Amino acid sequence: MTVSRAQALVPDLRIEADDASADAAALDRLALWLLQRVAPIVSADPPDGIAIDSTGADHLHGGEAAMLEALAGKLALSGITARLALADSWSAAHALARHGADGVIIVPPGASDAALAPLPLEALRLPVATVAGLRDLGFETIGDLMDQPRAPLTRRFGAELCRRLDQARSLASEPIAPLRPEGLIEIRRAFAEPIAAPETIARYIGKLVVQLCTELTAKGLGARRLDLLCARIDNHTEVLRVGLAVPQRDPARLTRLLCDRIVTLDPGLGIEIMTLTATIAEPLVPRQAATSLLEETAPDLSGLIDTLSNRLGARSVFRFAAVASDVPERAIIRIPPLADTATPSMDTWPDHWPRPSRLLPRPEPIETMALLPDHPPRWILWRGVRRHVQCADGPERIFGEWWKRDAEAHAVRDYFRIEDEAGARYWIFRQGDGEDRATGSHRWFLHGMFG
C-alpha cells in the first residue's frame, strides 16, 4: 500500500520513516533489560522478537506461568504490545508467538508437536519459495509435514526444510547466542580437557571470581547479579544465576554463593567453557567502617540474606511493611529485606484493636448461632468442632475499599474477638452489617488466632 493511499483511507495518519537501525538498537535495549531481570541467556531476534532461555531461571520468578504473566504485565506497563510463548525449543516458541493464539501460550514439555501441528507453514521460518512449493503440493500446516517421508522432501526442497522442522520439534538443537552488551564485565575460561567433578568446578569458580573482583575493583563497581554460563561439550549451556542484596566484590562471599549452587549444575559429559559475568554491576565506593565509638554499628546482614535468598529464591526472604488499608489481608506487603523501611504510605498499623498473631491464608467459613445485627455468636462450629463463646469483643466494623474497587462499594465486615470455654481466642467476622443484604452475605468466617 502506498502512503498516499493509506492517507486517503485514514485521515490524520501519522507517518514515520522506517529506521531499521534504531529499531534494532531499541530491541537490543529491551533484550538487555530482560537479561538483567529474567534469565541469563537472552538474545535479540531481529526484526521483531527476543529469545529467552528460561531453563533454570523460572523458579526464581515463581514458576513458568507466573514468570510470563509478570513479564507480560511489565511489558504492557512500558507500552510494549507483546505476544509471549514458551515451548521446548526456540523454533516452536518462535512459531507459536507469531502464529499461535493471542495472549500468553505455555506449551508443557513434550507437547510441542500437538501445539505446532495446526500452524501454517510460514511459522517454520522457511524461504518464501519453499513455502510456495509446499503449498503447490497440497501441504497447508506443519502437521501435514510431520509424518511425511523426509528423503523426497529433502531432495526437492533442500536440507533447510527438514532442519527447521527438526528444530521446531526439538529433535535438533538450536542454541541461543546470549546477548553480551558493551562494557559488561565478563571472565571466560576454556578448558583443554572438559571438567565435570564438583570440586574442579568449585576451584575454577574461585579463580573466575577472583579475576572478576579484580576487574570490578578497577572500575569501582560491585556486582548485584552474577551469571555463570557453562558450555558443555554436547552444545548445551548450563546456567547459574546469583543475586545480591547490595553491591559486593568480596571474592570469598561471591565464591561461596556460587559454590552453594553447584549441585544444580548438570555437567553432563563435561564442561569446556565457563563464563562468569557481572550482569548487573553498581557503583561501590569504599566506606569508612566505624564512625563512632559510642554508637554500636548495626551488624551487616547482607551476606546472610544473599545466602538464604539464593538458596530459597529471592521471594522467600522478605520483611513485612504496612500499607494504608483497613482490610487486614491487604494491610501488609512484602518488601525486600534490606529495603528502606520508611514506606511513603504509612509506617505502622493502628493499635486500637488487638490483632491475631496468626492469620489464616483465606478466611474459613464457620457455622454460628448469633443474634443479629450486633451481637457476637453464642457458639461457632469450625473444622467440625463446636466451641461455646464465653466472652467476646466487638464488633469492629471494616468497610470495603469503595474508592478502589466498585464491587466493595457497600461491603462491610464486622470483626469480633471471641474466647471459648478452654481459653482459645479467635478472630471471626461476619460478611455484612447484619441488617442489609447489600452489605454482604451475612455468612460468618474465622480469620485468625490470638495467642
Added chain:
Amino acid sequence: MPSVRPALADLRARIGEIDGTGARQHGVLPFEVRELDRRLPQGGLSLGALHEVAGGGQGAVDGAAAACFVAGIAARMKGQVLWCVTQADLFAPGLAQVGLPPERVIHVEAGDDISVLAAMEEGLRHGGLAAVVGDVARLSMTASRRLHLAAKGSGTIGLALRRWRRQADASDFGQPTAAMTRWRVSELPSAPLPVPGVGRARWLVELIRARAGDSFDLELEACDGAGHLRLPADVADRSAATAGGRHIAVG
C-alpha cells in the same frame, strides 16, 4: 543461682562449659517475672543456646500463643530477628502488638522442615542477629544439636517453635532434643472483666524440661506491648502469702 563457695561456682562453670549450657559466655535473658526467673537454673533464658516452645492443645497446630511467647522473647532482645516458617500465616500487625515491629523481623519462607532448619543454622552461625526463630514440626536430636552448637558459637538465641500439622503428631514433643529448655504455652481463659469483653490473655506456661533445672508450671498474663509477661494479680497475692515473704495487710 547464687553460689556461696567460689570453688563450687568454678566447678559449676566448668561443668557448664563441658555440657554446653554456655550461659557463662553469653549471659542470660531474664523474663523479669520474679516467680519465673527464680526457678530457672541461670535466672533466665540462656543466650547462645537453643530453646523449644510449643503450644498446648489446639495450639500445637495453630501455634498462636507460642508465636506470641516467642515474639515476646525476641522483642526484648536488641537487633534483628530471623523468623523461618513453612506455612506463611504469621500476621505482622499481631507481632507488632507484642513488641516486635516489622522492621525488626526478616521472614524466611522455606518449602519444608529441612530448609527451615538449614536457614536457622545459617542465621545462628551469622552472629549478627538478636534471635533466630523457626517453625518446625520435626526436630531430631542431630538437628537440634547442630542448632545448639551453632547458637553456642555465636551467642545468638535460637528458638524452635514446634508446630505440627495434626494434633496427633504433637506426641513428637516427648522425643529428646539438645535444647536447653522446653516450654509449653497453653491458652487459659482470660482475666474476668466487670463488663462484657475479653480481658488480658492468660497462659499456662509450663517448663517441661530444663537442663540442670527443675520443671514447673505457672499461670501468667500474656505478653504486653513490649513483650513482658506478668504474674496475674490474684496469683501474685497468693504466691506471696504462701512463699512466706512479704505480708500485705489488707484492711
